[in-house]
Amino acid sequence: MTTPVLQAKGLTKRYGRVVAIDGSDLELLPGEILAVIGDNGAGKSSLIKALSGALVPDSGEILLDGRPVHFRNPMEARAAGIETVYQTLAVAPGLDIADNLFLGREQRRPGPLGSIFRMLDRKRMREEAARHMSELGVATLQNIGQPVESLSGGQRQAVAVARSAAFGSKVVILDEPTAALGVKEGNRVLQLIRDVRDRGLPVILISHNMPHVFEIADRIHIQRLGRRIAVITPGSHSMSDAVAIMTGAAPPPEAP
Amino acid sequence: MTTPVLQAKGLTKRYGRVVAIDGSDLELLPGEILAVIGDNGAGKSSLIKALSGALVPDSGEILLDGRPVHFRNPMEARAAGIETVYQTLAVAPGLDIADNLFLGREQRRPGPLGSIFRMLDRKRMREEAARHMSELGVATLQNIGQPVESLSGGQRQAVAVARSAAFGSKVVILDEPTAALGVKEGNRVLQLIRDVRDRGLPVILISHNMPHVFEIADRIHIQRLGRRIAVITPGSHSMSDAVAIMTGAAPPPEAP
Amino acid sequence: MTATADFEVRRHDSFGLRLQHLLHGNPVLGPLAVLVVAIVAFSIVNARFFSAANLSLVLLQVTVIATLALGQTLIILTAGIDLSAGAIAVFSSILMALFATDAGVPAPLALLLGFACGTAMGAINGFLVTRIKLPPFIVTLGTLTIFFSLNSVVSNSETVRGADMPGLMTWTGEAIPIGDFRLSYGSIIMLLLFGFFAYALSWTAWGKHVYATGDDVEAARLAGIRTGRVLFSVYTTAGLLYAVAGWILIGRLASASPNVGTEYNLDSITAVVLGGTSLFGGRGGVIGTLIGALIVGVFRNGLQLAGVEVVWQGFAIGLLVLIAVSLDQWIRKVRS
Amino acid sequence: MTATADFEVRRHDSFGLRLQHLLHGNPVLGPLAVLVVAIVAFSIVNARFFSAANLSLVLLQVTVIATLALGQTLIILTAGIDLSAGAIAVFSSILMALFATDAGVPAPLALLLGFACGTAMGAINGFLVTRIKLPPFIVTLGTLTIFFSLNSVVSNSETVRGADMPGLMTWTGEAIPIGDFRLSYGSIIMLLLFGFFAYALSWTAWGKHVYATGDDVEAARLAGIRTGRVLFSVYTTAGLLYAVAGWILIGRLASASPNVGTEYNLDSITAVVLGGTSLFGGRGGVIGTLIGALIVGVFRNGLQLAGVEVVWQGFAIGLLVLIAVSLDQWIRKVRS
């Protein structure tokens, strides 16, 4: 078996009396799209937050390319090439779209203006931002200089997705990236995910949209009550099988 | 034709250079489920915010049971029986689930404790809250006293949906109520919407989930670039027709 | 791996986790622990500290600030801030004193007039915050200077002596001896007010609305709360509480002086923050504030008894405040 | 119906909407309008107000506060607040003066030592905020009392006279006459600093990170910004700016006095808020602060020239501040 790019073993996270992750495992193989599905509150977001450094698990191990890593914050995961779109989007509401897209990776002017005066290349960042947004099919955007807080729910999500797709270098993690998106925009995001995979990056996709999941995933990780209870493939199981396992209506298949 | 329960004529709303609603109309007939679909940024949320008093349109007219109304804030719409779930959910993050469900409609203890000391009936509110949440199939909730900010995305949405379903008396408006919900929970919300309709209340449902829309809607209002460009029914048009009209790929049918 | 995980979970369960549960449910335990530590430490340094007489002195010394901080807490819970608290208290005390002496109004009426003025000043703040929609900081900064200035004008910058006032005005300064412990009526009023608002905040709809408004005013508005009314009620109530603090102040100083209170705003805000209420609104409560006020009182009194020189007392208080909040922070640290 | 709609849209386009666009893009126009109105009004009341000599005086009088408010703006942009600003400025000024006189250190070195101390004091604030994760209000309240206390101890509460200092220390007080207008070197330094930070905030990555951190610290962290570092850099930079303000203060008073600066915190925060920066972080900018500081300076000076009695000046300033923000609010009111 190939070494997983990203692997989690026995992760646990509790909040007081609430158990968010309860000894969960996860494997992400090179070049694959791994979907993570599960009921609300199954611990999907908590699991990927642990992978991306946004929360520090109480116990368990995370391996990147087979080597143990301990991310204490999102920057460290990001530096290791893991790019994440959080369910809460993590945008700075007062900044505009371009600023948000390039947050933490701002581009400077060429020449001394950039190197000495550290001047940002606003024009270029705006142009690129406009390009990224239209790639996602967000055509209704009327003003690229709008602060993100004044965008519609879907537009805001598109900003977050565009950011991760543009900058991921090792793994891209997307937590419900299409939840607020329209049909067309949602399909664009699926295409974008495929593009990312075709660039050789594996992708973790959390989604409640079964047609999307079955259309795009190579493998499907099913989370239930804080644990991985099964890994299936779109070939081996049908959508209704998956839903039945996820909700506990059917027993999980034998462990792989 | 029957008088619409809720009707909007020529609503307009601008934000600086951005036109959010551009002379949009809407009719909601008694006892129907009206779906509103449209691209991201088409102005769906802005439109229903105007109906629910959360924004005051620049121009245009709103009629409730045929009589013009001018809501200056959400309380006035609520007092008129219009209950809304906003896309941003509008929950108080630090309060717990029961407090949020009953926010603004708290129940007091019976007897002098309630009437003189105005003491809240916390126990009853918690019990009812637990019932509402489990009706929505949110079974993973481990602690009914958790503050809403610590809930998962879907759990939080369930709180908002439960609130509107429990208290709507004339019209229920739901802005993407299933976006963050799991398959099972999403289906429960659809059932809940049907139940509300069966109680005789008309419902406006904004959703990007075409299967949901076509499963449940009586009529479908298609919004594009701030305007209503068509009203279709699941019988008259297919999903792909609807998507084509919505994205501008197909011309809208003749006005009804 | 599983073994380690099990071990880790169990270990947390045993002490850390349980303590956390306790603290999670009772956010006042942090400040309370700080208070207890401070009392124990000062008692060790100077045995006289932990005498009934001295402890009753501490309670007496914090009564006015605690009453002010109670109003301040309400406002801070709504994500506001009130810089005019001290000015309202002092102005109200001057007014009621002048009514009761120069104007010759019967004492109970003079008292009520003073309360009415405090309430009205709070209402002015509330009006500016909710109607003109100005930031609370700037509103109360403006009214602070206005009220202080009016205060000088009305009082002619002269102190009204308690001896010239009817007994009701200075009644708050009288004390019931309980052994060596002397409990003043002012302190009793203060404690009753704290009890009342602790109840109102957690057991009435009004309290829920205050928290919801402070947490996220837009969400509260969309959820159907009349946030304007809630805010107005909070500022007005706070004004009344400040006026009561003014009455207690007369009893404490046995006079009504226009020149006190310059430090009251910062002191009252300090008590609120030490008590664990967030300046960003929506989190905290009044019992914490009472403990916060007591912490400051204990520090002041304890340092003096410990024989720390005046020049170094400021230094020590600053340091202790920092240590107190660090300790509190450490206690409530729920690993996120 | 359509006719009405069209009409309405067009009507808005014509004036209201255009003005709104302008103001939307330039949030400093609100405070600027207030400033202009104030200047015009005072000029009408007393013709002497609008003379080059008097205007240069106003600039001179606000220089120290404006420099402090610059550092304060940075901190408030990150949703913090700094109550120790004045204490750091005064302590730094005392230190550099003592280095240059009693300690006999060469003037440029004494200056640098003073700057280093200010920076270090800012760094202490930053450390407590980012590492121990204490609320900025309580941190700076604690360090405020600590620094003021150290200040008394170090200076022995004695003023160091400018005449005893090397010329460099008081150089900031010297002025270049431009006609009747006297531009002091201190004011020039202050204006340059404002220019520098206006640039840094809107044209560098650091500036974006400051705004993002202040806007929503959790989101900024998740977006990959080292929010701890950003905050630390802001507090440290602010400390340095306060030390520069301390140097300017020496020039202004031709002495280093430990007894000034009690009002500096509130004054600097007032300037920031009048300039349109939100106390909740993430919104605003330094140019607004400069205008805010000038507004206060114009009020003070204008009221005195208008012959308003001292007792009523507080009243008038409070009222004017309220009117100023109301006007600003009205101007920027974008119907939501």
Added chain:
Amino acid sequence: ACNRGTGEPVVGLITKTDTNPFFVTMKVGAQSAAATAGVDLQTFAGKVDGDNEAQVLAIENLISFGAVGFMITPNDSKAIVPAIDRAHEAGMLVIALDTPVEPAEAADATFATDNYEAGRLIGQWAKAKFATEGKDARIAMLDLNANQVSVDVQRDQGFLEGFGIDVADKGRIGDESDPRIAGHDVTDGNEEGGRTAMENLLQKDPSINLVYTINEPAAAGAYQALKAAGREREVTIVSVDGGCPGVDNVAGGVIGATSMQFPIKMAELGVAAIAEYAKTGVKPQNTAGKDFVDTGVQLITDQPQAGVEAKDSAWGKQNCWG
């Protein structure tokens, strides 16, 4: 100061603030006097000028310590009286320093500068100087603050009386109608306030040529404003205090004349009186004809005027405080 348990009687000193050099000096004087007299000195201070509550608190603490007596420079002369009454009930000797309480009999004794006299001396000096030079005065009055506190009022009114201006109500600043007064402003008694106030008054009336200041830091600030306007040579500044930097400023021509007070003497007398009381139970007596013990004022100037007794700055240097 924490040698408690030695059995020495506890004596308190409560000053207005602990940052003003005047009170710092007073404290140093009291400390050395306490060492000589063999008493245990406990010091307290208000946080800011006018902070009455901190002083009440200090008295409460002293009562709880069982002190034999204390000295106080009251921040609020009237409002402190009830607390002093309580101290008396506890059998303590109370001495007001520098500022009398109201009514003065509420304290057992007052050791103070006659502030009215201090103001009057500089007023007389200025009057003589202007008379000699044949100039008409345009006077700027730089007071403490808007609260009309007693020291502020007495110095201000004393100066005006000394200068020969009708002061109307002796207990109020600013009710005079004499046209020679160009204006009043407040300084908070520090350099910054002094400078800003002077700048603004000069804009209002550029012909100002005589400046009364509440204290020497305010005078130093005012001088800077005059210097920036290029008017420092034509304008005379008078002040009150006698702090060493102030005397330096007299020598340097910044201040024309200042009235020196003697805080060390106040403190020494106070400590001695309480020590005496502790031993013998005898209370101190007031200066004949006054309701307080006058610790003296001395006019310091290098431009002596006929008919006004004065010492020069060299003498001042030897006797200054701070």
